[in-house]
Amino acid sequence: MDKSYVWHPYTQMSDWNRWDNRVIVRGQGFYLVDTSGKKYLDGTASMWCNVWGHGRNEVVEAMREQLKSLQHSTLFGLANESSTRLAEKMVKLAKGMQKVFYTDNGSTAIEAAIKMALQYWLNKGRPEKKEFLSLDHGYHGDTVGAMSLGYIEKFFGAYKPLLAPKVHKLPSPKLYGSGFDSHSALAEQCIEQAENILRKNASRCAALVMESGAQIAGGAVIYPAGYQRQLSELCKKYDVLLILDEIATGFGRLGNMVEYVAQKSSPDIVCFGKALTGGYFPLAVTMATKSVFDAFLGDCSQNKQLYHGHTFTGHPVGCAAALANIELYKKRGLILQIRESGKYIAARLRECKTFDVAADVRHKGMLAGIELASGGKPVLSLRNGEKIGYFVMQESLKRGVHLRSLGNIMMVIPPLAMDMRNLRKLMDTHLEILRKVETSLP
Numbered sequence: 001m002d003k004s005y006v007w008h009p010y011t012q013m014s015d016w017n018r019w020d021n022r023v024i025v026r027g028q029g030f031y032l033v034d035t036s037g038k039k040y041l042d043g044t045a046s047m048w049c050n051v052w053g054h055g056r057n058e059v060v061e062a063m064r065e066q067l068k069s070l071q072h073s074t075l076f077g078l079a080n081e082s083s084t085r086l087a088e089k090m091v092k093l094a095k096g097m098q099k100v101f102y103t104d105n106g107s108t109a110i111e112a113a114i115k116m117a118l119q120y121w122l123n124k125g126r127p128e129k130k131e132f133l134s135l136d137h138g139y140h141g142d143t144v145g146a147m148s149l150g151y152i153e154k155f156f157g158a159y160k161p162l163l164a165p166k167v168h169k170l171p172s173p174k175l176y177g178s179g180f181d182s183h184s185a186l187a188e189q190c191i192e193q194a195e196n197i198l199r200k201n202a203s204r205c206a207a208l209v210m211e212s213g214a215q216i217a218g219g220a221v222i223y224p225a226g227y228q229r230q231l232s233e234l235c236k237k238y239d240v241l242l243i244l245d246e247i248a249t250g251f252g253r254l255g256n257m258v259e260y261v262a263q264k265s266s267p268d269i270v271c272f273g274k275a276l277t278g279g280y281f282p283l284a285v286t287m288a289t290k291s292v293f294d295a296f297l298g299d300c301s302q303n304k305q306l307y308h309g310h311t312f313t314g315h316p317v318g319c320a321a322a323l324a325n326i327e328l329y330k331k332r333g334l335i336l337q338i339r340e341s342g343k344y345i346a347a348r349l350r351e352c353k354t355f356d357v358a359a360d361v362r363h364k365g366m367l368a369g370i371e372l373a374s375g376g377k378p379v380l381s382l383r384n385g386e387k388i389g390y391f392v393m394q395e396s397l398k399r400g401v402h403l404r405s406l407g408n409i410m411m412v413i414p415p416l417a418m419d420m421r422n423l424r425k426l427m428d429t430h431l432e433i434l435r436k437v438e439t440s441l442p
């Protein structure tokens, strides 16, 4: 039935129809269980959002309780208890932020953020500030504004006529392939180039939009020390808003609950999603400082209000999930656990580095990227012509693990609370696959 009726994301469906597919019917701990009862370790954190694994816990219970009393009620003209309590919690968590705007996925959180930035300047009498800045290799989602910011020709070329704002690109601080031999020298060069671009264009730019702490879809590019802080300072200097995307990196992925605080940077707008609800409910937030929010106040006739909202904005079940999730982080000391798990991952990555094909290994917390290259060229397919992504996925599934690589980059991105026994299995699988890749090169 899946092959007859379902259209899968980012998937060549003629390939899909030839493949054996696994239909997941149940979650059990850190495993997903298919119709034949076979178990797969969730090695992608169900697209980078799962925190606690699968099955019943306090978050699920909180969602059930919320469903008993109020299933959904709109924020258009009404408030609801869970979204109010979550907003208060988020404002305490996200230093410097004052207001929470709710959406139902990461991409729409970004859309809300860029609409806020544009209208902020309009409301302030600066309508000429309507262009944006973003980083090379950045990714912010698949809706039109988000695609414009994180434009990747291969993925989004067909949709170019839809793309709206002019976006100036700043260099990404990816050391591998840059020609620099140290992170600090590269960061210095990136900041210098960023300042040149800002100097020329800032008077027309509304905001710089960038991932906070690391670029994940761009292949686990971890920012060098001081890089994000310096960009944040440049934004202040050149009067450009800073929008930080913590959708994939916030809530502990890099070992910090709120990454921009750890990076000593000061955004004007910040977005969270994915792990916000433990990965159990589609909910995201766009948070703004008082100064951004205040620019939207005025007499109704001035038309300064934010024209954005969705049917499910502030969904009480999602908000109840997020509240319980945040409690569970505290109760189980998850951030400390992540830091310990990160040390284990670092040790196993040292083994990965011994393979010639692992040309670069980048890591922080519960995120790592193993870039595959041979003879200085990315390994995109193997001797038998098989695509590397398909090979990694099939080899992992054979071993009872679900992995998904990004092109030639094998990604380590497990559920945040994964225990040591399962982390060992996950890293063993990466090593076994690396060994097989090395012997199957063209």
Ligand SMILES: Cc1ncc(COP(=O)(O)O)c(C=O)c1O
Residues within 6 Å of the ligand: 048, 105, 106, 107, 108, 110, 139, 140, 141, 142, 211, 216, 217, 245, 246, 247, 248, 249, 273, 274
């Ligand atoms: C950094 C970042 N921003 C935004 C998004 C988009 O989120 P969503 O897939 O929930 O729309 C993603 C998704 O992977 C992401 O990694």
